[in-house]
Structures are given as structure tokens and as C-alpha cells.
Amino acid sequence: MSETSAESVIPRDVLVRAIAREPAALEAYYDQVFPRVFRVVEKMVRQREAAEDVCQEVFYRIHRAIDRLDPERDPLPWVMTIAMNCCRKHWASKAESQAKRTTGIDDHPGLDERIDSGAPDPAALRDDAAKRARIEAALQELPEPMRESIVLHLYAGLGHDEIADSLGIGHAAARKRYSRAIARLGELLEDLVP
């Protein structure tokens, strides 16, 4: 796992108090969880505004259900389960089809700064941006279960066991799905990442 699990950074007593919906504990809980939730949701829905909407839904649901959270278990897979459900729900809503029609400046990190500074777009930057765009496009091209697997592992820092729990599949299936997703990306990016 690339990042430390939330289990190690949210003390149990904070979890217990968060479950009791104590505001200070909820804020501490939020501080630990929000960055990963946002990162994962942004990678799934690909638009900052949409990601913010989905994040609000995620925390709304967390707040509603937090009294059912088991303080003895790592809360991150549970949170990611909710996040993935919200992403699917977002896709199922009209908001997704409307959002697909346009992309905002916020969806191109660094672009606004370049415009503001009037700096030319150097070839290196362009190449780099083109490469990133290819990788992003390849990631988006993956079937949803594969993309979830990649996003949960690389951006949420979940292990395969936790992904299995989060997606309701077996451990072996989670590992296999991840391997296949990487292999598929390898095919799509054959020339770019040889």
C-alpha cells in the first residue's frame, strides 16, 4: 500500500466520539478522510465541481450512518464503499450527462496559471500534458470495475483485502481485477509506457 491506512491515523477514541457525533471528533475525522475521498472521487468523476457535489453526498451519508461504524475496524474501506456508491449514483443521474458536455478550467490543473501569466506553452509542457492526457484517457477507458480497482488501490491507498471488502468481492478476485486493469492500461499505453 502506498499510503498509510486511515486506521493508523484516526485514533480509536476519536472514532468513538465521532460515532457519538461530537462535532470536534467529526472535524478530526473529516480532516483525515476528506483528502482521500476527494482524490478518489475526482479521479472517478473527472470534474472538480461534480467531485465537490459527490463529496458532499458522501459526507452527508457518512454523517447519517456513522453511528453504525465499527470503531474496531478500519473506517477507510467503509468510507470508500460509500464514495463509490455515490460516484455510481452520480453517473446514473442527469448531472453526469450534462457535465460530460463541457469541461472547466479547473479540470486542467495549471492551465489557469499559464493563462494568467501569459507564459507560452513550451513544447516540454505540451508533451507532458499530452502524456498525462493520454494516461487519464486510458484510465477513463477502463471498464468501471477495473477503474475502481485502480483508483482505490493507487489513490485511496487501500490494500487488496480492503478493496475486496469495499467492493464485495473475494480477495483473489480483487487482486486479479487489479492485475487485469494494469495489464489493460499496459495495452492502451504500449507506446507511451513501454
Next chain:
Amino acid sequence: MSEERTLPPDREKRIEAELRSLPSPAPDPDFQARLRSMFAAGELTPTLPRNVEEDPSAEGFFGEPSGRTGAFGNVTDIADATGDGGDGFAAGTSARGAAGADTSPGAAPGSGGTTSQGDPIPLDFGARRTRKPRPLWRHWLVPAVAAAAVLLLYFIRPTPPGVSGLDVAAQGNGTLRVGSRSFPIAEVEQYASLLEPGTKLLVEGDMSAEIHMTVEDDFRLVAIAGAEFTVPYPAKKGRNSFQVDMGEVRVATLPGISGEAIEIGAPGTRVDVMGTTLAVIADTSSTCVCLLEGTAMMMMKNGDMHHLDEGMRTIMYMDPEKPDETAPIFGNERMKLEMLRTAVGPSK
């Protein structure tokens, strides 16, 4: 069990590194702060339409309200208690919408606040979208077209409503659990449309309860009472595959099967099937594969794929210390597999 890798490890690492290096736009700090305070105060409202959750096909496994959800029973009922049954957009406050709003402690929850010039900002609700009133004709046209489409589908569909490429039949006394819902197993019309690939199913009832699924012209599976498994993914969605988590599922391939193996996931192992008749029996301590005829491979504890012998059953125990066993198939199991093969005809 060794990790399955389909790319050289160094290339996999390079791809992972490229993915990790992708930039992520930072959230708006104002949004982040407002969401934080509203979360702590319990003032958040939903931002996604409610009506999507009312679609039974969007339900997860055993009670989770939307989409696929995992082993977290406590996710149940999270989203279905918003109380707004209308168009799905709850009136309330958005952490994102009221940028520039007065967030001072004195401001009323949900207030739009004021601008720096003191102008009031309108109340901003979760959806941030206002709907134009529909033209009158649309009130009638849309339902009429929808009704016509439903009727048309009803009359032109030769089989009960269901998922394309999947034929379902059932028999016996029992129920089939599809997500959080239970159906009499014999009433296929009631649940056929919910059987999306990957959906978890549980067959409950006496030993007469069976569900038969024919996946395109590739294979047929028979799940008996006690079987907990997933609806197969057809080959056109990548590869024939499904999961057996508990109980017994029998499989017989059909003449149309492509050269690619059917992949059956089971606790602690995986079985690749090519033109064969077999049964996968899983319980909490072991997974057993009974191969009547044909070719099948089973992943062993060390991660190697092991060719199974016809007429034999191979048992792999979850206990890493307990050696795998191979023995002739029991007569009763052989008879059931032979009956299945007879029912579906020769594999080629």
C-alpha cells in the same frame, strides 16, 4: 498463493508510477472548510437525486441501497431516509454553492448570506439547478411514449424480461435472494431483469431448489440450495467469469463456447474451464472441484495452475498446512453431472 501478474513486474511498476503522478485538482478551500463545518454540525443535505435509488436494479447485496456495496452491512439504509420523494433534489444547504456567503456563527443555517456589498445572496439549495416549467404537451407526450415503448417491448420480447444473453430457469421450493430482495425461486419473471452480471445471488430452500442459467451459447450453470454466487459476465463483456462463494454450482459448457476459458472464482482459488462438465463446491474450510469430463485447471495454494483429472475431485483446504486431496468423484455427484451433460447435449 502467488500474485497473478499479467505484465512484467517492472512494467507494472512503471504504469503505477505514471498513474500516481497524475495531478489532481485541489478542492476549493472555501468549499472544503464549509463542508467540514457543516459535516461537524450535521447540516449537510444530499446533492444527488433520490430517484436513482428507487430503481431496484441499483440495489447492492443484501440491503445496501445503491450500487454495489461490499461487506459493510452498516452501509444499509444510509441513503434511503432523506424523506424527499419528489424530484430528488433536497432543499437544504450546499457546502459548495454559496461561495462568498456569510459563514459567521450568527448566520442562519441555510442562509445565502450577503455579498461584500451587502446584497443578499439567494438561498442556494443542494441541486443549484432550477427547473423551467414543462410545456403542457410534454406532460402527456412523455408518458404516452414511455407507455408505448413498454408495450412494444412487452410484445416483441420472446422471453421473460431479463438480461441480454442470459436465459434463466428455476425449479423447486425456495427463494432466490437478489441483493436485499427475496423472490420465490420459481417466479423467474419477477427477478430476471435484476440479474445483471456480477450481482450476488443466494439460493435458499430445500434440496429441490435450483436455478439454471444459460450464458449465451457458452455454458450453463446450475446452482442448488445453499449456493451463493454471482451472475456470470458473458464473454462479450471481456471474459466469461463468475464467483462461487459458498455451496455448489455445476457447470457444463455448450458448443458455442469460444477458445477462451471460463473463469470461476472460489474461496482461495480459481478454476479455468475449457469444454467440460464439473462442479465447484465451496464451504468455509475448503473448495472442491469435481471434474466429470473435459479440461479444467485449478489454482493451487502455491499459485500454480494444476490440470485436473477427469472423474476426480480435487479438494483444496483453506488451512495452508493441510495438503490438497484428490479422489474419485462420489457416485451421487457423478450422476448429477452426467444428468446435466445429458440435458445440455454434447459440448462440441
